Amino acid sequence: xxxxxxxxxxxxxxxxxxxxxxxxxxxxxxxxxxxxxxxxxxxxxxxxxxxxxxxxxxxxxxxxxxxxxxxxxxxxxxxxxxxxxxxxxxxxxxxxxxxxxxxxxxxxxxxxxxxxxxxxxxxxxxxxxxxxxxxxxxxxxxxxxxxxxxxxxxxxxxxxxxxxxxxxxxxxxxxxxxxxxxxxxxxxxxxxxxxxxxxxxxxxxxxxxxxxxxxxxxxxxxxxxxxxxxxxxxxxxxxxxxxxxxxxxxxxxxxxxxxxxxxxxxxxxxxxxxxxxxxxxxxxxxxxxxxxxxxxxxxxxxxxxxxxxxxxxxxxxxxxxxxxxxxxxxxxxxxxxxxxxxxxxxxxxxxxxxxxxxxxxxxxxxxxxxxxxxxxxxxxxxxxxxxxxxxxxxxxxxxxxxxxxxxxxxxxxxxxxxxxxxxxxxxxxxxxxxxxxxxxxxxxxxxxxxxxxxxxxxxxxxxxxxxxxxxxxxxxxxx
Numbered sequence: 001x002x003x004x005x006x007x008x009x010x011x012x013x014x015x016x017x018x019x020x021x022x023x024x025x026x027x028x029x030x031x032x033x034x035x036x037x038x039x040x041x042x043x044x045x046x047x048x049x050x051x052x053x054x055x056x057x058x059x060x061x062x063x064x065x066x067x068x069x070x071x072x073x074x075x076x077x078x079x080x081x082x083x084x085x086x087x088x089x090x091x092x093x094x095x096x097x098x099x100x101x102x103x104x105x106x107x108x109x110x111x112x113x114x115x116x117x118x119x120x121x122x123x124x125x126x127x128x129x130x131x132x133x134x135x136x137x138x139x140x141x142x143x144x145x146x147x148x149x150x151x152x153x154x155x156x157x158x159x160x161x162x163x164x165x166x167x168x169x170x171x172x173x174x175x176x177x178x179x180x181x182x183x184x185x186x187x188x189x190x191x192x193x194x195x196x197x198x199x200x201x202x203x204x205x206x207x208x209x210x211x212x213x214x215x216x217x218x219x220x221x222x223x224x225x226x227x228x229x230x231x232x233x234x235x236x237x238x239x240x241x242x243x244x245x246x247x248x249x250x251x252x253x254x255x256x257x258x259x260x261x262x263x264x265x266x267x268x269x270x271x272x273x274x275x276x277x278x279x280x281x282x283x284x285x286x287x288x289x290x291x292x293x294x295x296x297x298x299x300x301x302x303x304x305x306x307x308x309x310x311x312x313x314x315x316x317x318x319x320x321x322x323x324x325x326x327x328x329x330x331x332x333x334x335x336x337x338x339x340x341x342x343x344x345x346x347x348x349x350x351x352x353x354x355x356x357x358x359x360x361x362x363x364x365x366x367x368x369x370x371x372x373x374x375x376x377x378x379x380x381x382x383x384x385x386x387x388x389x390x391x392x393x394x395x396x397x398x399x400x401x402x403x404x405x406x407x408x409x410x411x412x413x414x415x416x417x418x419x420x421x422x423x424x425x426x427x428x429x430x431x432x433x434x435x436x437x438x439x440x441x442x443x444x445x446x447x448x449x450x451x452x453x454x455x456x457x458x459x460x461x462x463x464x465x466x467x468x469x470x471x472x473x474x475x476x477x478x479x
Contacts, residue, residue: 002384012386015377022370026363027402034409036247044246044307045417047190053182056189057091063192064092065184066165066266070157071097071175075105076467077314079113080212081175086141090184093171095144096161101130101151110146114138121145127159127274135164153462154259155275155282162274165266168195174260176314176467177205178214183310187263190306200290200303201263202254204241204414205311207233209468214312221420222309224428229322232440233315235407235429242410245305253356254303255291259283260313268294268301279339280332280460288340291352307417314468321465323447328463330451333364368448375445400437407433 056062067085071078078097085095099107110116116136130152138144149160158172169191171184183203191198206222209230213219224231248254257264259282269275272293275282287303294301316322337360344361346353378395381387387395411429415421421429 008384009386012377012381012384015373016381016386019370019374019377023374029359029363030406033244033247034406036250037243037409037413040246040250041242041307041413041417048308048417051189053185053189056185056192057089059091062091063169063188063195064167065090065169065171065188066167067093067095067171067173067184068158068161068165069095069097069173069175070100070154070161071102071106072100072151072154072157073102073104073106074175075102075109077176077212078106079109081178082110082114082144084179084214085173086144087181088179088184089181090188092167093143093184094166096164097144097146098157098161099146099148100154100157101149107146107148111136114144114146115140116146121164123164125163126270127162129156129160129163132160153277155277155279158282159274162266162269168266170264170266170269172259172262172264174313176211177260177311178211179261179311180214183261186308186310187306190304191263194302197300198302198304199265199268199294200257200287201306202241202245202257202304203261203306203308203310205237205258205260205313206309207237207315208312209315209317211312211314221422222312223422224425227317228439229317229319230315231428231432232436233322235410235432235436238410238414239406241305242307242414243406246307248356249305251351251355252302253291253351254305255287255352255356255360256284257287257303261311279335280328280462284332285336285339288336292340292343292349295349295352307414309414309418309420316465317468319443322443323450324463325465326444326447327451327454330368330448331455331459333360334452334455337361337365368445368452371445372449400434403437403441404433407436
């Protein structure tokens with residue numbers, strides 16, 4: 001051990017105190033979220049089992065949905081994704097695919113597969129976008145419209161799709177996400193219970209290195225990836241949706257309708273000005289903006305999150321790709337919190353201002369800084385003899401146990417409700433829980449630091465990662 005001066009010892013003492021206080025507050029938040037997640041999961045499970053989905057499918061009064069699927073250089077995934085969207089088991093849908101100025105064969109693949117022909121189509125330019133180059137309709141499926149436009153980013157492409165949308169509710173998706181046939185049905189059945197108030201809805205989607213397998217004839221339910229990085233990402237999403245977002249939904253402050261799959265009421269989206277191209281990503285900012293607008297104007301509303309696994313999206317297969325993606329997520333979170341800082345601890349904004357925004361500020365924006373400080377402090381405390389090796393190992397064991405609890409809870413709640421993962425996959429996920437602290441969290445911590453640095457530099461790049469290698473061609477998706 002290295003002898004330490006009194007000044008160093010004082011610094012380490014207070015650093016350890018601050019670290020423990022921060023970790024303790026976060027643990028209290030996590031415990032509260034866990035309790036609320038159990039309550040919400042039980043309610044949603046009973047609701048799902050009692051729901052008469054057949055009546056919704058057969059009803060002539062089901063609320064129609066416009067599905068908007070923007071894509072940029074998605075030559076590999078564009079066709080399978082559109083087939084999964086056209087294969088939705090729901091009475092009335094239209095699919096609007098927006099090619100955002102792709103430079104590869106994305107548009108050509110859609111033209112060939114769906115027998116597209118140019119059409120003159122009337123649409124209302126409710127939202128300003130980059131110029132539309134051409135509009136196509138499918139000869140084989142009249143529900144499909146493909147819009148070719150100049151490149152303007154995902155938010156701009158979504159706004160373009162909204163201009164063409166005819167129906168009251170919008171299902172906004174990513175161009176690399178594959179959907180189960182009941183993806184729209186499950187969300188819209190819940191929305192139909194209270195369409196006057198529910199303006200937004202999210203649902204759990206998994207991470208897969210090859211998401212198009214969800215549409216293969218032999219697909220019989222979700223599985224793990226048999227790839228450490230892919231499975232850690234799957235667990236991350238499961239914790240986010242089954243634990244935390246379910247709890248936020250219960251508290252009426254669900255703060256992020258993800259861009260991979262999100263339901264929005266069209267009139268509200270247009271009222272707040274559409275998706276903003278001024279942020280790195282569009283999803284979390286839109287959610288904050290709707291909260292702020294509805295609470296400021298004192299109108300009743302709800303934004304909900306559902307626990308159903310309704311899709312698979314492609315996750316990065318390599319660590320540098322994951323760091324780039326998560327740095328982008330960190331960046332947009334900080335951009336959004338800074339933009340809506342006026343909501344912080346303001347009773348006018350109810351639980352959004354008193355719980356949601358403070359949580360994102362303390363445990364999302366500042367998390368990388370506290371995490372780095374914690375690691376450095378504990379390492380120095382060990383080197384200078386402030387902590388013995390027994391205490392150090394005990395603390396690491398406690399942290400590993402603490403990080404494994406949300407994983408165990410999420411896996412248990414999901415399995416109790418849906419029984420869709422095989423036993424070996426459940427065992428694998430539970431075993432990975434304690435390893436999350438040592439193998440996955442350091443990557444996220446570094447990504448957070450990179451994201452903070454990029455935010456300070458004003459970086460707004462998307463940093464799209466290359467598609468993972470496929471062992472075989474994508475199979476067609478049946479309706």
